[in-house]
Amino acid sequence: MNLILLIEQALNGLQLGVMLFLMAAGLTLVFGIMNLVNLAHGSLYMVGAYLATAFYQWTGSFLAAVPLALAGTLAVGVVVEVVALRTLYERDHLDQVLATFGLILFFNELIAIIWGRAAIYAAAPPWLSGHVELFAGLRYPLYRLTIILVGVAVAFLLWYVVARTRLGMLIRAGASNRTMVAALGVNIRLLYTVVFGFGAALAGLAGLMAGPIYAVQPGMGEEILIVVFVVIVIGGIGSIRGAMAGALIVGVVDTLGRAFLKPALATVLSPSAADTAGPALASMLIYLLMAVVLAVRPEGLFPARGGG
Amino acid sequence: MSDALLDVRALSKSFGALRATDRVDLDVREGETHAIIGPNGAGKTTLIGQLAGNLRPDEGRIRFAGEDITTLAAPARSRKGLARSFQITSIYREFTALDNVALAVQAHAGHSFRFWRPARAEAQLRDPARAILEEVGLGGRADVLAANLAHGEQRQLEIAMVLATRPRLMLLDEPVAGMGTDESQRMVRFLGTLKGRRTMILVEHDMDAVFTLADRISVLVYGRIIASGTPEEIRANPEVRSAYLGEDTED
Amino acid sequence: MSTVAAPNLQPAPPPERAREKRQRVVIVALFVLLAAVPPIATAFGQPFYLDLFRRIMIFAIAALSLNLILGYGGMISFGHAVFLGVGAYAVGVLAHHGIQSGYVQWIVAIVASALVALVIGAISIRTSGVYFIMITLAFSQMLYYLGISIEEYGGDDGMRLTVRSQFPGLVNLDNGTAFYYLVLGILVLFTFLVHRLVNSRFGMVIRAARSNEARTRAIGFSPYAYRLAAFVIAGAMCGVAGALFVNHTSYLTPDFMNWTRSGELMFMVILGGMGTTIGPVLGAAALLLLEDFLSGWTVHWQIILGPLLVLAVLFAKRGLAGLLPGGGRDE
Numbered sequence: 001m002n003l004i005l006l007i008e009q010a011l012n013g014l015q016l017g018v019m020l021f022l023m024a025a026g027l028t029l030v031f032g033i034m035n036l037v038n039l040a041h042g043s044l045y046m047v048g049a050y051l052a053t054a055f056y057q058w059t060g061s062f063l064a065a066v067p068l069a070l071a072g073t074l075a076v077g078v079v080v081e082v083v084a085l086r087t088l089y090e091r092d093h094l095d096q097v098l099a100t101f102g103l104i105l106f107f108n109e110l111i112a113i114i115w116g117r118a119a120i121y122a123a124a125p126p127w128l129s130g131h132v133e134l135f136a137g138l139r140y141p142l143y144r145l146t147i148i149l150v151g152v153a154v155a156f157l158l159w160y161v162v163a164r165t166r167l168g169m170l171i172r173a174g175a176s177n178r179t180m181v182a183a184l185g186v187n188i189r190l191l192y193t194v195v196f197g198f199g200a201a202l203a204g205l206a207g208l209m210a211g212p213i214y215a216v217q218p219g220m221g222e223e224i225l226i227v228v229f230v231v232i233v234i235g236g237i238g239s240i241r242g243a244m245a246g247a248l249i250v251g252v253v254d255t256l257g258r259a260f261l262k263p264a265l266a267t268v269l270s271p272s273a274a275d276t277a278g279p280a281l282a283s284m285l286i287y288l289l290m291a292v293v294l295a296v297r298p299e300g301l302f303p304a305r306g307g308g
Numbered sequence: 309m310s311d312a313l314l315d316v317r318a319l320s321k322s323f324g325a326l327r328a329t330d331r332v333d334l335d336v337r338e339g340e341t342h343a344i345i346g347p348n349g350a351g352k353t354t355l356i357g358q359l360a361g362n363l364r365p366d367e368g369r370i371r372f373a374g375e376d377i378t379t380l381a382a383p384a385r386s387r388k389g390l391a392r393s394f395q396i397t398s399i400y401r402e403f404t405a406l407d408n409v410a411l412a413v414q415a416h417a418g419h420s421f422r423f424w425r426p427a428r429a430e431a432q433l434r435d436p437a438r439a440i441l442e443e444v445g446l447g448g449r450a451d452v453l454a455a456n457l458a459h460g461e462q463r464q465l466e467i468a469m470v471l472a473t474r475p476r477l478m479l480l481d482e483p484v485a486g487m488g489t490d491e492s493q494r495m496v497r498f499l500g501t502l503k504g505r506r507t508m509i510l511v512e513h514d515m516d517a518v519f520t521l522a523d524r525i526s527v528l529v530y531g532r533i534i535a536s537g538t539p540e541e542i543r544a545n546p547e548v549r550s551a552y553l554g555e556d557t558e559d
Numbered sequence: 560m561s562t563v564a565a566p567n568l569q570p571a572p573p574p575e576r577a578r579e580k581r582q583r584v585v586i587v588a589l590f591v592l593l594a595a596v597p598p599i600a601t602a603f604g605q606p607f608y609l610d611l612f613r614r615i616m617i618f619a620i621a622a623l624s625l626n627l628i629l630g631y632g633g634m635i636s637f638g639h640a641v642f643l644g645v646g647a648y649a650v651g652v653l654a655h656h657g658i659q660s661g662y663v664q665w666i667v668a669i670v671a672s673a674l675v676a677l678v679i680g681a682i683s684i685r686t687s688g689v690y691f692i693m694i695t696l697a698f699s700q701m702l703y704y705l706g707i708s709i710e711e712y713g714g715d716d717g718m719r720l721t722v723r724s725q726f727p728g729l730v731n732l733d734n735g736t737a738f739y740y741l742v743l744g745i746l747v748l749f750t751f752l753v754h755r756l757v758n759s760r761f762g763m764v765i766r767a768a769r770s771n772e773a774r775t776r777a778i779g780f781s782p783y784a785y786r787l788a789a790f791v792i793a794g795a796m797c798g799v800a801g802a803l804f805v806n807h808t809s810y811l812t813p814d815f816m817n818w819t820r821s822g823e824l825m826f827m828v829i830l831g832g833m834g835t836t837i838g839p840v841l842g843a844a845a846l847l848l849l850e851d852f853l854s855g856w857t858v859h860w861q862i863i864l865g866p867l868l869v870l871a872v873l874f875a876k877r878g879l880a881g882l883l884p885g886g887g888r889d890e
Contacts, residue, residue: 037689087873093689094635098829098872101822106865113859222818226700229693237689280708287701291682294694298686360777386779398777400770411767415779420760421788427760473778 004137009259010252015144017251018151022206023228024235024243025158026199032238032304033171033195036085037093039100041228042221043107044200048073048207049216050111053122062125069208070201077200081193089192108218117218122211147209154205158240171195227254230286234293236300245301250286257285313338313507314359314390314477319368321354328354329365330531336477341503343510343518346528347551352511353395355528356481359509360392361385373476386415389476393466395485395511401455405446405465408454409437412472437472444468444498460491467498478508484517496520519543527551585883586750586837593743597736609735615847616742617803622827622839623749624796628789629825630833631757633769635692638679638699639824642672642794644706644816646801651720651811652712661724661732665802672798673791675702680790684783696818706813717812720805732806742803746840749796754836756792765789766834826868832880841879 027041051072055065084103088096123129124143131139162168170191173181182188207221214220227250235246262278269277293301312335321329328351336342346352357363359370361382369378377385386392400408410433414420417432427433441447444464449457454465463483470478483499484492496517502508503521512518518525519539526536527548535545542548593612600608621643628634649668658664683694707715723732732738756762768775768782775782805811814820823846831842849867853860 031689037692084869093692094629094825094829095872097635097637097692098822098825099869101825102865102868102872104865105819105861105868109859109862109865113862226697226818230697233690233693233697276709276711280705283704283708284701287697290694290697294682294686298690362773381781382776383779383781386777392777394773394777398771398774400767400774402770403767407763411763411775412778414760414763420764420780420785422760423756423762424759426755426758427763428758430760469774469778 005259007138008140009256011140011148012144012259013252013255014248015147015151015251016255017248018148018155019206019210020224020228020231020251021151021244021247022154022202023224024231024247025240026202027228028232028235028238028240028243028304029171029195030199031232034089034192036089037096037100038085039097039225040080040103040107041199041203042223042225043104044073044077044203044221045207045210045224046107046111046218046221047076048204049122049211049220050115050120050207051204052208053120053211053216054115056122056125062128066208070204073204073207074197074201077204078193078197081196081200085196086189086192104222107221112218119215119217122216124212143212147213150205150209154202155244162240167194227286230290232300233290234300236303238304239302242300242302242304250289253289254282254286257282261285312336313340313373314509315371316359317369317371319355319358319365319370321358321363321366327531329358332368332528332531332533334526334533334536336507336509338476338507339504340523341499341508341510341521343512343522343525344528345512345515345518345525349530350528351531352528353481354531356392356479356511360390360479386473386475389474390479391470391473391475391477392479393470393481393483395481397459397462397466399454399462399465399469402453404451404453405441405457405461405468406434406437406450408465409440409468409472410434412469413437413440416473440468440472443471445494460487460495463487463491463495464498467495476507478502478506479511480508481511482513483510484512484514492517582836589837589840590743590747593746594740597739601736606735609739611847611851613735613739613742613807615844616739616746616840617800617807618824618827618847619840619843620742620746620749620803621797621800622824622831622843623746623753624793624800625824626828626831626833626835626839627753627756627796628786628793629828630835630838631762631769632765632786632789634684634786634790635825636683636695636790636793636821637692637825638695638697638818638821639793639797640818640820641679641699641702641816642676642797643801643804643820644702644813645672645675645794646798646803647805647811647815648706648712648801649798650724650802650805651718654720654722654724655712655718659722659725661726661729664724665799668798668802669795672801673795676791676794677787680787680794684786684790696821699816699821700818703813703816703818706816713812715813717810717814720809720811723806723809724802738806742807745799745803749799750836750840761785761788826871830871830875830878832878835878835880837883838878838880841883845879 023041023045027038030036030038030041048069052065052069055068056062059065059068080103084099088099128143128146130142132142132145134140162171170181170186231243231246231250234249235242235244258279261282262274265278265281266274314334314336316332316334319329319332319334320327332355344352344355354363358365361377361380361384365378369376371377372385372388372390375388377388377390380388400411403411407428410427413433413436414427438447438450441450444467446461446464446468449461454462457465463485467480467483470480484495487495492514499508499521510518510521522539524537525539525542526533527542529551534551535542535548537545593616596612597609600606621639624642625636625639628636646668649671650664653664653667679695679698683691683698686694706712712718726732730737730741732741757766764775764780764782764785768780768786772782801815804815827842827846828839829842830845831838831840850860850864853863857863
């Protein structure tokens with residue numbers, strides 16, 4: 001195993017981590033503030049991917065497609081929130097799980113009706129394709145690098161909003177004491193819609209960036225959503241810091257595992273055994289990691305309502 | 309003092325900068341009725357939580373019948389004979405009053421990994437449950453759904469469930485909370501019949517109840533016990549008077 | 560027997576007794592109806608209905624097992640379909656390797672499901688609320704991905720079950736009607752077992768822990784062990800459903816364990832009525848019949864089903880059992 005390969009895979013892990021962070025941040029905010037379990041978060045990711053692909057094909061310009069897709073996902077998110085989710089805030093988690101599950105079925109089928117069930121082709125724009133020479137011997141795809149940079153920028157933006165603005169103060173207050181914020185006379189409804197819209201935009205951003213790398217097809221949202229759950233459980237519910245930590249850990253562990261577990265096992269097992277065990281174990285790795293974290297810290301690494 | 313049934317030393321708990329419980333010492337003897345009073349926000353709920361096993365103290369220790377129970381969780385304390393009632397009624401609303409008490413009896417009547425026989429057919433559970441309901445005055449309401457009981461009856465049910473666990477020490481958190489005058493007097497009379505036979509720690513605001521029932525009173529202010537003694541001593545204590553019984557002590 | 564008349568402490572028979580009687584009548588009637596399907600279907604030359612109702616009953620068994628921990632226990636397990644998969648794979652894998660004895664296969668299915676439930680439960684039940692939902696979901700997906708990654712058993716595509724479980728001397732599963740009655744028999748048996756279970760001491764603790772956890776701890780119960788036991792029992796029962804299912808479809812794919820399948824099971828429990836004896840059967844029938852009906856209409860039936868389910872959750876929480884005489888939650 002050479003160093004170049006390791007760094008390349010580590011960067012891939014970072015890129016995956018960034019996307020997971022975008023998804024996790026939205027989901028954990030919505031849960032922390034509104035106490036809403038939203039399974040349809042993955043559907044917003046899917047909508048972002050499809051809108052980006054469609055707008056890119058339509059306008060021919062990636063730079064135009066991005067804000068259009070973001071706006072579109074945001075609009076869909078707000079509509080869903082106002083029409084379907086408002087009634088769920090007061091309900092228990094079971095109702096929320098079931099209702100948002102119904103939404104998933106709806107969105108997957110809607111997408112299938114419009115675009116069909118087969119995966120559609122989403123390409124990165126030419127000026128983002130190609131490789132960048134990071135240092136001697138390491139050529140890394142420009143697109144993936146861009147994702148990482150965008151992710152870091154968004155993380156910084158999120159930190160700024162949460163730590164330095166009034167909205168962020170409301171968010172932090174709401175995450176640790178929801179009823180208090182309501183009692184202070186803040187327009188809760190508006191706050192909720194804003195927070196949800198924020199989360200939808202983040203999911204849409206992840207989705208639109210995901211197109212060229214991952215398969216764009218109905219159900220793509222749920223695949224990543226499960227991993228996002230693992231991220232949140234590991235990182236701790238309700239905290240952005242936890243989402244970041246969890247996302248990076250999961251992203252790197254998963255990517256490195258898939259890349260290196262089989263060859264690593266092949267050094268101690270027979271090639272055919274490693275052939276089976278390697279991918280199997282690699283696909284289970286992040287869940288095993290989750291189990292270990294839970295055994296040691298059932299609340300996750302950085303829970304919002306921590307002991308202080 | 310080490311033959312006290314409950315022996316609390318230097319109990320402390322903070323929430324961030326707030327010292328909710330501040331080096332509390334408490335001892336309760338067998339057969340005693342010990343009241344804890346204090347103004348709102350004094351930390352009574354936090355203290356009860358630590359005694360019952362719902363909250364972990366930061367420092368200090370709690371000994372019950374000579375045994376250190378500081379780190380023991382609530383179910384284990386109940387099994388050792390330390391029972392609590394809740395300030396905000398906490399019963400099984402979908403079950404009948406009889407079912408409620410029977411469950412409490414069941415918790416202390418052998419193990420519950422029995423999968424076949426209907427629990428409602430067990431005389432071993434039902435008979436004591438009925439008897440306790442009679443004792444607290446709910447005998448005729450045994451088959452009423454707990455949710456359909458009047459508020460005062462629900463408070464009685466709380467006490468019934470405490471009694472059903474055959475406790476050595478009863479922790480009663482504002483047993484007459486939210487009750488009208490008649491109901492409270494009935495409850496106080498009932499608790500009076502338990503006096504001497506049971507050991508009770510009573511957290512209360514209702515001063516009539518406190519001075520009628522208590523053998524000793526401890527006064528909790530800002531997480532600290534500022535005075536502890538007989539009702540007469542407490543009534544006469546100037547610190548207590550100014551801090552709690554009334555700011556208008558113009559004598 | 561005392562010769563002195565004791566004061567009559569026995570209350571008059573409460574209205575619940577009458578309700579229980581009515582419930583029992585409805586349940587028996589339902590099972591009789593189900594038993595009548597094969598002869599009726601044959602008489603009308605519609606074997607399709609035999610297949611459909613057998614499928615409904617198999618899912619009713621799975622829903623029944625979920626009802627135990629979700630409906631009565633309040634544990635929102637979102638990965639219950641994993642046990643369908645474990646049971647099915649136990650049978651399928653053993654058959655693949657030449658072990659066709661149903662006795663061996665099904666015992667392995669039960670034991671394997673119970674073990675998987677023990678491991679998943681031991682970790683998950685230490686958490687609660689949202690964590691529990693996410694973790695059960697994640698673990699079930701883990702096994703789903705594991706199933707996909709094992710090429711020898713078909714991986715993504717799954718594999719065929721060439722020979723159904725053999726029960727020499729007992730029942731021939733290739734006989735559709737005999738298989739049907741076996742499933743019905745198991746459904747009746749499990750319904751009865753769960754009914755005894757939830758009214759036993761064990762069941763009362765589970766239900767109490769759902770109703771008011773703080774109170775349950777305060778009177779001296781530690782819910783963890785009871786919940787874990789219930790989780791294992793439910794897992795094992797669902798494993799049986801899985802063994803039945805793979806025999807029913809003669810095919811085996813990791814999709815049995817997919818989380819959308821878990822969602823379907825939850826809906827069956829909710830639609831039928833949580834914490835009721837008959838809910839699972841009603842819910843399974845309702846959902847599968849609805850899916851069957853809608854898919855006859857349009858290939859995009861999920862776009863109708865989705866919002867329907869949302870509306871059901873928002874407005875029809877008591878479920879179908881609440882509509883029947885004697886219906887509603889078990890007290």
